Amino acid sequence: MTPRRLEITALPGIPLVQPGDDLATLIVAALGRAETALRAGDALVVAQKVVSKAEGRYAALASVEPRPEARDLAARTDKDPRLVELILRESARVVRHRPGLLIVQHRHGYVLANAGIDASNVEPDPVAGERVLLLPEDPDKSCRTLRRRLREATGVAPTVIINDSLGRAWRHGTVGTALGAAGLAALLDLRGETDLFGRALRVSQVGLADELASAASLVQGEAAEGTPVALVRGMAPEGADQQAADLIRSEDEDLFR
Amino acid sequence: MTPRRLEITALPGIPLVQPGDDLATLIVAALGRAETALRAGDALVVAQKVVSKAEGRYAALASVEPRPEARDLAARTDKDPRLVELILRESARVVRHRPGLLIVQHRHGYVLANAGIDASNVEPDPVAGERVLLLPEDPDKSCRTLRRRLREATGVAPTVIINDSLGRAWRHGTVGTALGAAGLAALLDLRGETDLFGRALRVSQVGLADELASAASLVQGEAAEGTPVALVRGMAPEGADQQAADLIRSEDEDLFR
Numbered sequence: 001m002t003p004r005r006l007e008i009t010a011l012p013g014i015p016l017v018q019p020g021d022d023l024a025t026l027i028v029a030a031l032g033r034a035e036t037a038l039r040a041g042d043a044l045v046v047a048q049k050v051v052s053k054a055e056g057r058y059a060a061l062a063s064v065e066p067r068p069e070a071r072d073l074a075a076r077t078d079k080d081p082r083l084v085e086l087i088l089r090e091s092a093r094v095v096r097h098r099p100g101l102l103i104v105q106h107r108h109g110y111v112l113a114n115a116g117i118d119a120s121n122v123e124p125d126p127v128a129g130e131r132v133l134l135l136p137e138d139p140d141k142s143c144r145t146l147r148r149r150l151r152e153a154t155g156v157a158p159t160v161i162i163n164d165s166l167g168r169a170w171r172h173g174t175v176g177t178a179l180g181a182a183g184l185a186a187l188l189d190l191r192g193e194t195d196l197f198g199r200a201l202r203v204s205q206v207g208l209a210d211e212l213a214s215a216a217s218l219v220q221g222e223a224a225e226g227t228p229v230a231l232v233r234g235m236a237p238e239g240a241d242q243q244a245a246d247l248i249r250s251e252d253e254d255l256f257r
Numbered sequence: 258m259t260p261r262r263l264e265i266t267a268l269p270g271i272p273l274v275q276p277g278d279d280l281a282t283l284i285v286a287a288l289g290r291a292e293t294a295l296r297a298g299d300a301l302v303v304a305q306k307v308v309s310k311a312e313g314r315y316a317a318l319a320s321v322e323p324r325p326e327a328r329d330l331a332a333r334t335d336k337d338p339r340l341v342e343l344i345l346r347e348s349a350r351v352v353r354h355r356p357g358l359l360i361v362q363h364r365h366g367y368v369l370a371n372a373g374i375d376a377s378n379v380e381p382d383p384v385a386g387e388r389v390l391l392l393p394e395d396p397d398k399s400c401r402t403l404r405r406r407l408r409e410a411t412g413v414a415p416t417v418i419i420n421d422s423l424g425r426a427w428r429h430g431t432v433g434t435a436l437g438a439a440g441l442a443a444l445l446d447l448r449g450e451t452d453l454f455g456r457a458l459r460v461s462q463v464g465l466a467d468e469l470a471s472a473a474s475l476v477q478g479e480a481a482e483g484t485p486v487a488l489v490r491g492m493a494p495e496g497a498d499q500q501a502a503d504l505i506r507s508e509d510e511d512l513f514r
Contacts, residue, residue, distance in 0.1 A: 002478030006265040016453075096512045103512070111427040120452040120459045165460045169426035169513035170368040171434075171504050173444045173464030175471065187430045190479055195377040196273075202377040203422045203479045207430030214432065215472035218492070221259030222447055222460045235475070247428050255353040255360070256426035256513045 006234040009034060010219040010227035016123070017228075019056030024149035027229055034231070038150065041236035043159035045216030046146070047228035048179055049121060051136045051162050059086055059117075060128035077102045083117065083132065090115035090134060095257045103167075106135065109248035110179065111257060112166050136162065139180025140243040147182045159183040159237055161244070163213035165222065169256055176217025178209035178244040185239035187246045208237075209244055263491040266291060267476040267484035273380070274485075276313030281406035284486055291488070295407065298493035300416035302473030303403070304485035305436055306378060308393045308419050316343055316374075317385035334359045340374065340389065347372035347391060352514045360424075363392065366505035367436065368514055369423050393419065396437025397500040404439045416440040416494055418501070420470035422479065426513055433474025435466035435501040442496035444503045465494075466501055 011030035017023070027044060031037055066074065066081035070088055074081035078099050088094075091104035095111055104115050116135040125131050136142045143160040151157035160182045165174035178186065186209035190201050216230035251257060268287035274280070284301060288294055323331065323338035327345055331338035335356050345351075348361035352368055361372050373392040382388050393399045400417040408414035417439045422431035435443065443466035447458050473487035508514060 002267070002484075003476055004267045004269075004484070006263075006472075006475060008263040008265070008472070010259070010261045012261075098512070101512075118459045120456050121454070123454065165463065168464070170506055170511055171464060171467065172506050173462045173467065173504060174460050175432075175464045175467050177428075193479075197378070197380065199377050201479055202375045203431050205430045206422065206474075206479065207425070207428060207432045208475075210428065210430065210432050211471040211475050214468040215263075215265070215475060217463075218263060218465075218468050218472060219260055222450075222458055222463065227259075227261070247430060249427055249429050254427055255355070255358075 003234045003236060006215070006232060008215055008219050009231045009233070011229045011231055012227065014050070014227065014229055017050040017053040019053065019058070021054045022149070023050065023054050023146055024153050027150065028153050030229060031231070036231075038154045038156040038158055039233065040156055041234070042156065043161065043184065043212060043232040043235050043237070044150070045161045045163050045212060045220075045230045045232060047220055048116065048135060048139070048162055048164040049118070049133065050228040051139070051142050052133045055136050055142070057134040057136060058122070058125070058131045059134060060125065060131050062129045073097065073102070083114070086117055086132065086134070087115040090117065105251070105257065108135075108139070109245065109250075110166070116164060116179075135164075135179065140182065140245055141180075143180040143182035143244075157183060159212075159235065161209055161213055161216070163216060165217060176213040176215070176220070178213040178247060181209040181242065181244040183241055184209060184212075184235070184237035186242040186244055188239065207247055209247060260491045260493060263472070263489060265472055265476050266488045266490070268486045268488055269484065271307070271484065271486055274307045274310040276310065276315070278311045279406070280307065280311050280403055281410050284407065285410050287486060288488070293488075295411045295413040295415055296490065297413055298491070299413065300418065300441065300469060300489040300492050300494070301407070302418045302420050302469060302477075302487045302489060304477055305373070305392060305396070305419050305421040306375070306390065307485040308396070308399050309390045312393050312399070314391040314393060315379070315382075315388045316391060317382065317388050319386045330354065330359070340371070343374055343389065343391070344372040347374065362508070362514065365392075365396070366502065366507075367423075373421060373436075392421075392436065397439065397502055398437075400437040400439035400501075414440060416469075416492065418466055418470055418473070420473060422474060433470040433472070433477070435470040435504060438466040438499065438501040440498055441466060441469075441492070441494035443499040443501055445496065464504055466504060
């Protein structure tokens, strides 16, 4: 059943996340500050960056020794060879590159720039020096874990999505996209449903987790003012419990890589 | 400024739209049924299908004579040659095809399946027979016109977006995507903004109109129960007034077509 009304709220006062922090505890506290509590049917959309930070997915550039292939690709993309080495370690293969741009297929299947590795909003470390942040080790698993922890803490198991702002083929600008998901039909299957006149629908599968990821991105923001967790109220998801991995088109099905 | 809270509401009771219907009048009536009125900062997201119907963008298949190229492509994609003829008329070029799939660059620049032409939720015509529905003639212009008509009717000029459910490279499932836009920074430019630590942001341009299009799609639905107009309250958009055309990557900038 399509919802008729959604409320999307950026949870206030989430602190800078440190390795080992328990996101469920931080989220429950933020829900309290927002003067609410989890309800059945709620969805929480959490920015990739804070999940990666909680998981301690930092890499210090000074500790990275680039292989020759990374040095070569760095020269052709105008990037730091140590960063390119980390990108290659996170990737199954390079999809496209040109000066300033390196698009890969991540080992989890996502096609994205720089394997999702990011230096913005990452605190420098006084000992290790300049650091970058990798994607979570297993975003779908991180979602399942956070969902279970929230159920233990509150009695309610929400939909949980980890989102990131990813570029697309054909269009300018990033959009919020689901890297991980638990507790919803991430790829909503409408096959077998019919239109007003009894014909099959043109759209047969909806990227529901990605639409939620984009909706949450509208209140999360990208800059220093950003708030990394959004509460989406009103979805009341039904149907299969799928992973964000179910949204990934396999290489042999895809005409665009 | 990133909004902190959004409400997304499917407007109730929009009737089946007929050619020549005034969408502004239908929307103002639906806002009344929802016991609200337009406020400054509101956005309205309108499904492509109802804009096309209001503009009378029907084509009767019986009246279409396929050119030889359309017959050939129809055989290779398992599609009706008359439909393929219409797709070619709407397109600048064919991007990819295989049995069951025809992806084109629309003459407006969008890369999408079947040039956006659709038979689902289209009433058959007792005289003309089986009909299909083309995209609006100029979706950005349709948005500007609807925005002006709503301002004339209510005194408030909302953001207006026309969305459609489009497939993507690399990922399964469709997501709501902006075909037209007026009254917002459709491609939000963050270049020059900095992170918590004074560094340039990784994300420099956000596909804001597409994120709104996806958010609205969550309440619009695809099936017979669908509601074609969503009110998004809380965006209060600032910045440049751009078109959805600003979201289209030109062919020579794009590595994936």
